[in-house]
Amino acid sequence: MLFGLDGVEIGLIIVFFCLFGGILSGFPVAFAIGGAGVISFGIIAALDSSGLLIHQAIDTSSQMYRDLVATGVKPDAVSVFRYPDLPRIGEPVFPAGWETALDRNVSFIVNRMNERVLAGQSIETLLAVLMFVLMGITLERSKIANDLLTTMARVFGPLPGGLAVSIVVVGAFLAASTGIVGATVVTMGLLALPTMLRNNYSPELATGVIAASGTLGQIIPPSIVIVLLGTLAGDLYSTAQEARAVEAGCSDALTYLGEPAVVSVGTLFQAALLPGIMLALLYALYAFGYALLNPEKAPAVPMSGGSGEPITRAEGLTWLLAAPVGLIVGAVLLGSVGLIGSQNVTVSAFSDVGQGASLRTNVPEECKISMIDLHGQSAWDQAIAEQEEIDAAGGVSNAERLSEEDLVAARDAKIAAAAPIGNGVAVIAVLLGLTLVLGRGIAPSRTPQPLIVGAIGLLLMLLVDVLFISPTTSSGWTFVRLAGPFALAMYGCKEAAARCATNDLIRVVFPPLVLIIAVLGSILGGVTNPTPAAALGAGGAIMLAAYRKLQDQGRSSNVIIWSTFAVIICLLLGVNFDLRVNQGGVSFESWVAFFLAYAAYIYALFGLVYGCWVLFTGGVLTPVVRETAKVTSMVFTILIGSQLLNLVVISFGGEHYIQQFLKSFDNEFTVFLIVMLVLFILGFVLDFLEIIYIVIPIVGPVIYGGSFDPKWVTIMVAVNLQTSFLTPPFGFALFYLRGVAPKEVTTGHIYRGIIPFVIIQVVGIAILWFFPTIVTIVPDLIPN
Numbered sequence: 001m002l003f004g005l006d007g008v009e010i011g012l013i014i015v016f017f018c019l020f021g022g023i024l025s026g027f028p029v030a031f032a033i034g035g036a037g038v039i040s041f042g043i044i045a046a047l048d049s050s051g052l053l054i055h056q057a058i059d060t061s062s063q064m065y066r067d068l069v070a071t072g073v074k075p076d077a078v079s080v081f082r083y084p085d086l087p088r089i090g091e092p093v094f095p096a097g098w099e100t101a102l103d104r105n106v107s108f109i110v111n112r113m114n115e116r117v118l119a120g121q122s123i124e125t126l127l128a129v130l131m132f133v134l135m136g137i138t139l140e141r142s143k144i145a146n147d148l149l150t151t152m153a154r155v156f157g158p159l160p161g162g163l164a165v166s167i168v169v170v171g172a173f174l175a176a177s178t179g180i181v182g183a184t185v186v187t188m189g190l191l192a193l194p195t196m197l198r199n200n201y202s203p204e205l206a207t208g209v210i211a212a213s214g215t216l217g218q219i220i221p222p223s224i225v226i227v228l229l230g231t232l233a234g235d236l237y238s239t240a241q242e243a244r245a246v247e248a249g250c251s252d253a254l255t256y257l258g259e260p261a262v263v264s265v266g267t268l269f270q271a272a273l274l275p276g277i278m279l280a281l282l283y284a285l286y287a288f289g290y291a292l293l294n295p296e297k298a299p300a301v302p303m304s305g306g307s308g309e310p311i312t313r314a315e316g317l318t319w320l321l322a323a324p325v326g327l328i329v330g331a332v333l334l335g336s337v338g339l340i341g342s343q344n345v346t347v348s349a350f351s352d353v354g355q356g357a358s359l360r361t362n363v364p365e366e367c368k369i370s371m372i373d374l375h376g377q378s379a380w381d382q383a384i385a386e387q388e389e390i391d392a393a394g395g396v397s398n399a400e401r402l403s404e405e406d407l408v409a410a411r412d413a414k415i416a417a418a419a420p421i422g423n424g425v426a427v428i429a430v431l432l433g434l435t436l437v438l439g440r441g442i443a444p445s446r447t448p449q450p451l452i453v454g455a456i457g458l459l460l461m462l463l464v465d466v467l468f469i470s471p472t473t474s475s476g477w478t479f480v481r482l483a484g485p486f487a488l489a490m491y492g493c494k495e496a497a498a499r500c501a502t503n504d505l506i507r508v509v510f511p512p513l514v515l516i517i518a519v520l521g522s523i524l525g526g527v528t529n530p531t532p533a534a535a536l537g538a539g540g541a542i543m544l545a546a547y548r549k550l551q552d553q554g555r556s557s558n559v560i561i562w563s564t565f566a567v568i569i570c571l572l573l574g575v576n577f578d579l580r581v582n583q584g585g586v587s588f589e590s591w592v593a594f595f596l597a598y599a600a601y602i603y604a605l606f607g608l609v610y611g612c613w614v615l616f617t618g619g620v621l622t623p624v625v626r627e628t629a630k631v632t633s634m635v636f637t638i639l640i641g642s643q644l645l646n647l648v649v650i651s652f653g654g655e656h657y658i659q660q661f662l663k664s665f666d667n668e669f670t671v672f673l674i675v676m677l678v679l680f681i682l683g684f685v686l687d688f689l690e691i692i693y694i695v696i697p698i699v700g701p702v703i704y705g706g707s708f709d710p711k712w713v714t715i716m717v718a719v720n721l722q723t724s725f726l727t728p729p730f731g732f733a734l735f736y737l738r739g740v741a742p743k744e745v746t747t748g749h750i751y752r753g754i755i756p757f758v759i760i761q762v763v764g765i766a767i768l769w770f771f772p773t774i775v776t777i778v779p780d781l782i783p784n
Contacts, residue, residue: 177515357390646697712772738750
């Protein structure tokens with residue numbers, strides 16, 4: 001063996017050095033990865049042909065191997081790491097020759113490009129990357145960060161370390177609205193770093209908090225890291241669990257696990273929400289604690305400026321805290337007692353399918369033993385009892401078409417159980433009510449009469465819903481009867497909105513906040529998958545940027561505003577009316593709703609095109625599209641290059657060798673800890689894209705093939721990858737900040753300033769390690 005190393009080990013070393021050298025060469029990473037694969041394959045093939053690379057494989061023809069397998073050990077579990085005393089035999093790393101390996105690699109790379117880049121199942125999810133990048137770059141060019149930084153500095157500046165805390169808040173806000181690390185770090189470095197230095201902030205704290213807060217976009221949804229990880233995690237988890245089930249003696253993962261082996265990007269967004277907020281809180285607590293211990297290095301800075309009417313503490317507590325909380329809590333309480341709820345009376349024409357047992361019990365003995373080991377004896381006994389009860393009742397009942405009498409009875413039962421106030425009316429009333437109380441709290445000295453009229457309109461809406469609208473009332477008549485009270489409510493809300501617009505915090509935060517709620521709410525609530533939500537976010541970002549551009553130019557923005565209302569009208573009509581006019585028996589009100597919705601859609605489309613034209617003429621759209629194309633092309637080119645490199649590693653047995661090493665450990669936590677440490681170390685020299693597409697496919701079958709929750713595994717990896725942006729000397733966020741930092745800020749300041757935040761990242765990973773519920777609680781609470 002060359003240098004006393006196994007041939008596969010030498011091949012892995014060659015691949016690593018070729019990859020590392022390609023990245024350090026300054027050649028574009030997307031092409032360096034593919035080039036590293038080609039060069040490393042050529043070197044390994046040459047050494048293998050010369051007989052210098054010898055792989056010491058287990059001799060499967062030996063008596064010791066046959067005796068071991070005869071004891072019940074599966075051949076796949078036999079490796080040189082677990083059984084080092086077994087006889088071995090030397091063989092080339094390319095047993096069939098490098099020519100055959102090259103032929104396979106060429107055919108496989110074509111297939112993989114087709115499956116994962118061009119026309120595979122994950123391509124629709126990968127389209128979300130394009131939309132989220134467009135959304136983020138558009139919002140970054142709309143100067144949202146500038147306004148947020150100025151406003152948050154006024155809010156938190158008077159506190160010790162307030163400017164640093166405001167950076168964390170803005171970083172979290174931009175993470176949820178843009179998710180672009182480079183743009184966020186550069187923008188905050190240009191705008192906030194000089195201000196912090198002028199106010200005697202420590203250069204270490206200032207640079208550290210800016211770099212760390214800028215990377216929150218890698219974990220707080222909508223995160224491109226999670227989109228890319230999710231597309232891989234879904235395939236890896238499903239494949240690994242199927243293999244685990246077969247190894248356990250079961251037919252499939254559904255039988256063995258008792259549930260489908262699936263994980264989606266939307267579910268991962270839900271899982272990432274609390275960890276992202278937790279990291280932001282840890283950053284803010286560190287900045288605040290640092291300021292308390294070193295007040296001269298992070299002083300309080302009262303910020304002048306701002307607009308809005310001064311209010312007393314009592315007025316603020318009453319109208320800005322107590323009244324909004326009272327509205328929301330009151331609505332929740334009314335819902336819990338059944339006064340607010342669904343008024344849907346639609347019934348299925350078929351009966352419900354009978355519920356099966358919690359676990360499949362008609363399985364082979366080997367599978368039964370494995371399922372008991374996994375689920376426990378009590379769960380198995382419960383499944384046996386459930387199956388016996390089902391068998392005694394004649395088996396699982398099938399869905400059957402209901403008779404007319406049964407349909408009428410089912411519908412009458414739904415009508416009788418319907419809540420007096422519908423969910424839709426209640427949600428609108430709460431939102432408009434919040435607008436009214438905020439308007440009152442922002443300007444308490446102004447006349448309250450318009451707000452009182454709006455409040456009367458809201459009460460009349462609820463009263464009309466209770467007295468004159470039943471669950472059987474058509475959507476058309478419902479709209480007609482609510483039109484008058486709704487008009488009164490909108491009269492008051494128009495005045496309240498005008499008052500809210502005088503407050504800097506609401507004026508700056510509200511537009512992007514609505515966009516965040518629309519995008520994340522649709523994903524986290526299970527309304528749609530990430531790709532349509534990303535498209536909604538991209539369109540909303542264009543509208544918002546166009547609105548800002550028109551405001552800066554002193555031009556009317558009514559087209560953008562009315563286009564936004566047109567979108568809301570489309571949604572309301574789509575939810576409340578059946579717009580399928582291509583079927584028979586369409587009612588008159590459905591035709592009216594269809595034409596109104598179509599007109600609103602045309603106007604909304606016109607507003608989007610008009611917004612694009614405004615940005616194009618203002619010199620914004622062209623660089624946005626160019627930058628979006630550049631980032632997206634880089635991601636997909638890295639995806640293609642990494643597939644080539646992966647195939648090279650697979651061709652000489654590198655992937656199998658690494659997986660055998662990891663599987664040689666009996667403790668799952670030990671294996672996962674090793675993988676996390678390797679990812680953390682690789683983060684010093686590799687970008688997150690290289691780690692996702694090169695390393696994760698190799699270790700994924702092992703870390704996703706155990707008993708760990710796939711959501712927890714993925715979020716732990718995502719937080720670790722976020723750390724790769726911060727770790728010196730090659731953390732990308734550090735380079736972004738170095739490029740815009742003033743001359744008096746040295747690279748040493750940046751490196752020293754980021755170390756506490758890297759430690760915070762490690763602490764955050766440890767918290768998630770010992771308290772995995774932080775990751776799983778939100779997906780468990782939100783049904784999919």
